[in-house]
Structures are given as structure tokens and as C-alpha cells.
Amino acid sequence: MALVALLVGGFTASAPAAGHRSATDTVAAGSADGTAVQAAGAKATGAKAPGAQGAGGKLTVAAVGEVDTLNPMMFILSNAYSLIPYLFEALTSPSHDSLSEQGPGLADSWDVAPDGLTVTYHLRAGLRWSDGAPLTAADAAYTLKRVLAGGPGGSTWGNYLDNVRTVKAPDARTVRLDLDAPSATLPKLPIPILPKKVLERYPDEKLDRYPLDPKNLVTSGPYRLLEGGAGSSLYRFQAWPGNWRGTSPVTYVDWQFFKAQDTIMQAILKGDVDYTSSVNALQARKLSSQPHVVAGQFPFLGNFLEVGFNSGSADPDTGKPLGDPNPAVLDPAFRHALTTAFDPAEISRKAFKGGMSPLRTVVPDGFPEFQWKPPVEDTRYDPELAARRLDAAGYKLNAHGRRTLPDGRPMPRLRIAVDASEQSSLLATRLIGEWMQDLGFDIGIDAMTADKLNEEVLSGDYDMFWWGWGFSDDPDSVLIYLTCGQRALQSDSWYCSKEYDELYAEQKHERDHGKRVAIVKKMQQVLHRDAPYIVLGQPMGQQAYRTDRWRGWTPAFQAGGDVMTDVSSLYSLRPTGNAARDTSADRAGRTATVVYGGVAALVPIWLIGRLARARWRRATAEERE
Structure with missing residues (x-):
């Protein structure tokens, strides 16, 4: 069952790698691509404590729904897909400008043979995992082989590898796909890459045990996870400077998950939330008249x-x-x-x-x-x-x-x-x-x-x-x-x-x-x-965001479009003095929350094994509202 949704967390104008279950109760902007990524263990990255002040301040996002798992091979709900890009990178990444295009990711370039039967990706130099180990083509090749072999990852991401016969890593910075027939979708390859040294310890029947707790999670994205796990209502992320994009100007991101849109609307009004796509059309119209709030509606193109x-x-x-x-x-x-x-x-x-x-x-x-x-x-x-x-x-x-x-x-x-x-x-x-x-x-x-x-x-x-x-x-x-x-x-x-x-x-x-x-x-x-x-x-997607703590909100795909479509959305933001003060206030126990438009999924989300392989793309219609 789509997104992915298609039902889970919030929909975004640009959905996950495959379809996802969509959420019908929330506004769906900014979910599928994830607006932040986790990076690593505190020891390896020198991360500060959750309440520590960062120069970039903290962004709070709110959403309706839940997260089933942060495991890129097993998630179903689109809310999960919104968070996974904070943590794991792919060979290519979504474009902020076009729903149908992909840009560079771990790979900064690629070649397609004239006959379409070989696709070669060239990884960036100096890539590293959050624990300090090198991220190489061997990690990418092993992850793709696991998807190609079927199992949980195959039903979630396998459509990108249709027609692929073999995956090879001839050297540390090269991944080569040999195909039986040309593919209309390659070279797009947004499959999150996992560390080989960790993934190989968890065959498909044990994949639900993959370590996802903040202390043991090894990641490559622009953020690392400080707090949160399956079923949590709060996921807290801190910018990780080891990501290939550099350090995000948003030092902390809190994702807070709620059961009702009304609660999120009140949090936006109070200033406890900076962004949400989990409001309906009527709520967006009401919020649009409030000071320091931009709210509106746009077509959910996907x-x-x-x-x-x-x-x-x-x-x-x-x-x-x-x-x-x-x-x-x-x-x-x-x-x-x-x-x-x-x-x-x-x-x-x-x-x-x-x-x-x-x-x-x-x-x-x-x-x-x-x-x-x-x-x-x-x-x-x-x-x-x-x-x-x-x-x-x-x-x-x-x-x-x-x-x-x-x-x-x-x-x-x-x-x-x-x-x-x-x-x-x-x-x-x-x-x-x-x-x-x-x-x-x-x-x-x-x-x-x-x-x-x-x-x-x-x-x-x-x-x-x-x-x-x-x-x-x-x-x-x-x-x-x-x-x-x-x-x-x-x-x-x-x-x-x-x-x-x-x-x-x-x-x-x-x-x-x-x-x-x-x-x-x-x-x-x-x-x-x-x-x-x-x-x-x-x-129709609805979104609301405050302008008194963050500036630089950039619509994607269309005028008035989603301002939180993917990781690149965070890199355009800059804090005001209020954002920095809010971060400092956390040490006294105040938690700012970001409401994210629940994609339920299309999205959903749900079990492990055969069930968990069923439909992360589904999101609920409300979340897409």
C-alpha cells in the first residue's frame, strides 16, 4: 500500500524513493525527503549535550503520526522517511527545484554507457561515517547488493535496481552497475547507504535488530540522533560537521509528533513550533492572519x-x-x-x-x-x-x-x-x-x-x-x-x-x-x-512556519510551495536572535517543537518482516491535506 506513503508522517512535494503511503489528516509538506539527517555518536563527533547552545539555534518541527523505525531497509511510514535522510545519505539526492530530478549525493558524478547497460557512480573524496571510519564504495555496493537480493530492502527500494545484474566496487570511490537491459529510472539512486561493517552482521531475518539507538547508530547524514526511537514522540537531532555538505546552519532540529492537528496549531500560535505541514486547509487560512506566521496551501504534486x-x-x-x-x-x-x-x-x-x-x-x-x-x-x-x-x-x-x-x-x-x-x-x-x-x-x-x-x-x-x-x-x-x-x-x-x-x-x-x-x-x-x-x-499541501526565529525559507517546485522538502531546505535557513535564545532556554527545560505534516501513510507504518516490507510509502490523506 503509497509518498509510502503512502499512513504516515507528513507528505512533501517530493516523495520518497519509491511510493509511500500518504497521510490524509495532515498537511503534507516536507516529509518524504526529510529535512535533516542524523550523523553519529557523540564521542566520535564531539557533539554537545542535547540542551547545549549552538550558534545556529534550534528549529522545531511538528507532525501528526508516528515513526515505525529509522531502519532504511524496513520502514513503512512516511514519517520515518522524513527522518531517515537526516541520518543516511544516498548516491544521489532529491532536487529542490524539480520533483522528477535527482542531484549529487555521496556520488558527485556518474556515467551511463551508450548502450545503457552500465552505470558508474563516482564517490566524493574524503567521505566518512560518523564514527570516523571511511565511507567507501564497498559500503554502497554491499547495501545495493542487499536490496538487489530481495528481502526487506528489496520491496522498499528494489524498483530502482530492476534490470541490474551485478553491483561492483572496483575501487574505493567507484560503484558500477551492470544491467541486463537499460533502465528508464537510473541513474537516480536514492537508496540510503548503510555501513557494511554493521549491516553485514544483520541478515534479513535479524534486520529488525539493527542498532538504531543514539549511542550506537553509525550514520553519514548532516545530523546525528541525540534522542528518539521507534514510537517516540520526540526526535532530536544535532548538526554533524562531517557531512559532505558541511555544517548545517541549523544546529538542532526537534521533530515532535502529535495525535491531533489542533494541538499543533496551538503550538504554532504560541511559538513552540517553527514549522508544520500538519494543519488542514481551514487552519492554514486562520494561521495566515497571525503575526510572524506564514501559512498557505499548495498542490501536492506527487x-x-x-x-x-x-x-x-x-x-x-x-x-x-x-x-x-x-x-x-x-x-x-x-x-x-x-x-x-x-x-x-x-x-x-x-x-x-x-x-x-x-x-x-x-x-x-x-x-x-x-x-x-x-x-x-x-x-x-x-x-x-x-x-x-x-x-x-x-x-x-x-x-x-x-x-x-x-x-x-x-x-x-x-x-x-x-x-x-x-x-x-x-x-x-x-x-x-x-x-x-x-x-x-x-x-x-x-x-x-x-x-x-x-x-x-x-x-x-x-x-x-x-x-x-x-x-x-x-x-x-x-x-x-x-x-x-x-x-x-x-x-x-x-x-x-x-x-x-x-x-x-x-x-x-x-x-x-x-x-x-x-x-x-x-x-x-x-x-x-x-x-x-x-x-x-x-x-493539497498546507504548511505554516514562523519568521521570527528563522529566515531564508525557500519554496520548492512552485511559488508558495513546500519550504521543507529535503535536507537542502535547512541549509538555506539562518537564525535570528530569537532562535539562539530558544536554544539556550532548553537548558532550563524548555523544548521547542517542530510540527511536521504527518504522512501516514500514504503512508502508515508498521511491522517488520513481511509486513514491514509492505508499504512505507503510504501516507494518510490528512497529512497530505
Whole structure:
């Protein structure tokens, strides 16, 4: 299940490496890329105590949701992805200017062979881990090999290594990928690199034991972790000068996680929080009139919200059915008939307070050239058309005004699953349930925790759900989740189509951009016909930040866009005198908090092993609001 989300912490305009579960209750700016990175142990870096004053002061970010794990190989929630870049670097890093571009990271340059079958990365000189040890191509090659071998890292990051046959490190500063076929997504490679000497001690079955506590965590990012772990409400970071970017002007970053947006709004008003993307559209409008606060709304270019279906839960190896889906949801004609049954404008107005913009395909507005436009009649709210299509597919009304199955049997109750922690998602699901009832269905809304929702999806014990996905830097990052190979892994719909899989493989190998765009549009047409998802909109991002302690906030991707999209966002900030005084005040026990727009994920997030490999990209719709 997307981001990643796609449901976890806050969405950002630029999502994680693959898709992620999106959060529906919070504003989604500045999450997927992470705005800071942890660096190392206090002894190795000479770090100060948590309350010590730093020249750059402290930035406080607030978000709704939680963090499942800081392990880059096993996280699911997008909130986790927001923090991981503080700690771990990749060979390439997100661009602050373009959703679809990547810039240098650990590698400062790369070469692609004319035939597309070899990609070579050249690492920067003098890279080091936070414990002082050299960071070399051997670390990068070992991490990529672990992803390539499958396991937890494979389902999270494997789409970047499709077609890669071998990964080699011919010398300390060179990583070479040999491919069986050209890749449309390389050389983008945002997979966080872990230290070989640590990772090799934890095979896949023990990967959940990877040391992530502040004292033992070895990292490479611009920050080191001073406080926080799985399930914590506070994560505190300190700038680490050993990062290749140099020392961040933001000395300390506190990420505080809350259960409600109202609490975050009050923290912004009081000045206890410097930034958040976890406010809804109404709250952003109210905050925009306050002194020293900039607040606004912008399109979330890389996310979408959908009604999803159990399209055929079955064991991927044996084909034996799993779970107990309503037989109707297994029928593409039934699913497609509901394309016009729901009113996106009403969902935006009532559930998202105006924080959802129109979208009716799985490729969002961040990738306009890849986006296919469905038939106009399928983009309107038209319950009469939905009723006619249901009748034509055999789902007719009986004498009691209830739909029957095509064989005449009574239609079993349809269950719609939703994350209970997301107010916007709950409201949207209630509206969907009412429209389904009006069409003659018996509806049950199953509100549950994100963990439970993930379990239900993996077990096949569901019919429909409301959720969302967040893309990263390429449409491939979520399109892969509709392939047959993702069943029981990241797929939340259990969709499997030979036609779709063939198109997916074709676009993955196609290096001619125009031809690839045409293939991706064909894929969207197949998805529209089979309707494993009915996409209903694109979340609007809301953000609020204070200008009395920090200056230099820089929007990304668009005017008024997210000012906390990635690590580079922090490097543009400069403290005012208030920021320095706030840092000093920490020694007396005051803690400033930064609210971060909870991506729940698309995002979510959740278990280890097979579950933990399922869908970090999912974030909640509210977090993307």
C-alpha cells in the first residue's frame, strides 16, 4: 500500500524513493525527503549535550503520526522517511527545484554507457561515517547488493535496481552497475547507504535488530540522533560537521509528533513550533492572519487519494485464494461501474475542507507529460450512470431495493476499511458509504489502526479501503505496486494483469522518453478499465512556519510551495536572535517543537518482516491535506 506513503508522517512535494503511503489528516509538506539527517555518536563527533547552545539555534518541527523505525531497509511510514535522510545519505539526492530530478549525493558524478547497460557512480573524496571510519564504495555496493537480493530492502527500494545484474566496487570511490537491459529510472539512486561493517552482521531475518539507538547508530547524514526511537514522540537531532555538505546552519532540529492537528496549531500560535505541514486547509487560512506566521496551501504534486478494492487476494506462488473478499469486488466490471459513484468535490469540501484538488488517474500533476486523461463521462459525479453500469454488469436491485450478485444471490455486505486516526479519511469514507448505500448496497465501515489496516490488506480480509499514495521522483515509484510481483508485498489491491505487467516491463526498459510516456499512458488506461483503484483527488499541501526565529525559507517546485522538502531546505535557513535564545532556554527545560505534516501513510507504518516490507510509502490523506 503509497509518498509510502503512502499512513504516515507528513507528505512533501517530493516523495520518497519509491511510493509511500500518504497521510490524509495532515498537511503534507516536507516529509518524504526529510529535512535533516542524523550523523553519529557523540564521542566520535564531539557533539554537545542535547540542551547545549549552538550558534545556529534550534528549529522545531511538528507532525501528526508516528515513526515505525529509522531502519532504511524496513520502514513503512512516511514519517520515518522524513527522518531517515537526516541520518543516511544516498548516491544521489532529491532536487529542490524539480520533483522528477535527482542531484549529487555521496556520488558527485556518474556515467551511463551508450548502450545503457552500465552505470558508474563516482564517490566524493574524503567521505566518512560518523564514527570516523571511511565511507567507501564497498559500503554502497554491499547495501545495493542487499536490496538487489530481495528481502526487506528489496520491496522498499528494489524498483530502482530492476534490470541490474551485478553491483561492483572496483575501487574505493567507484560503484558500477551492470544491467541486463537499460533502465528508464537510473541513474537516480536514492537508496540510503548503510555501513557494511554493521549491516553485514544483520541478515534479513535479524534486520529488525539493527542498532538504531543514539549511542550506537553509525550514520553519514548532516545530523546525528541525540534522542528518539521507534514510537517516540520526540526526535532530536544535532548538526554533524562531517557531512559532505558541511555544517548545517541549523544546529538542532526537534521533530515532535502529535495525535491531533489542533494541538499543533496551538503550538504554532504560541511559538513552540517553527514549522508544520500538519494543519488542514481551514487552519492554514486562520494561521495566515497571525503575526510572524506564514501559512498557505499548495498542490501536492506527487500524491493521490483513492478508493481501493481487493482485486483478487491470492497466494502469489500457488494461486490459492486468500482472505474473504466480497465476490463483487473481484469483478472489474463492478469496480469500474463505481467510477462515477463518488463526488470528489463533496469529499474535498466536507472531508478535507477544500484541501483536495481534482485528479482521476494514478499519475498526479507532478508528472504532467505522463498523465493520461480519462473519458469526461468518467470524471463526473453521476450516480445514475453508476446505477446503469451496475445493472448492465448484473448487479441489479431486488424487490427490497438491494443489489444482488449476477447469479441472483443477495449481495453480501461491503466492508470499507480506513485508518481510524485520520479524521479526513473517516469523513471521506462515511461519504463514500452513504453514496454506496444510495446505490443499494449494505455497507460496513471498518475503522482501525494503520497497523491493523496493513494486516487486513495482507491477509485479504477486506473488500474496499480509502487511502492514498505518494510518488517519489518518477511515475515508476507507484506504478510498480500494481504489478503481479508486488502481491503480498507492497500491493494493497492484489491487482494482477499480464497486460499491465508487460507494459510495465516495456516502459522500464524504454530509454526514448516520448515512447516511454506513451507506454505509461497505456498503463493508466488499463488501470482505468480494470479499476483496482478509483482515484478521486490529489491532496493539497498546507504548511505554516514562523519568521521570527528563522529566515531564508525557500519554496520548492512552485511559488508558495513546500519550504521543507529535503535536507537542502535547512541549509538555506539562518537564525535570528530569537532562535539562539530558544536554544539556550532548553537548558532550563524548555523544548521547542517542530510540527511536521504527518504522512501516514500514504503512508502508515508498521511491522517488520513481511509486513514491514509492505508499504512505507503510504501516507494518510490528512497529512497530505
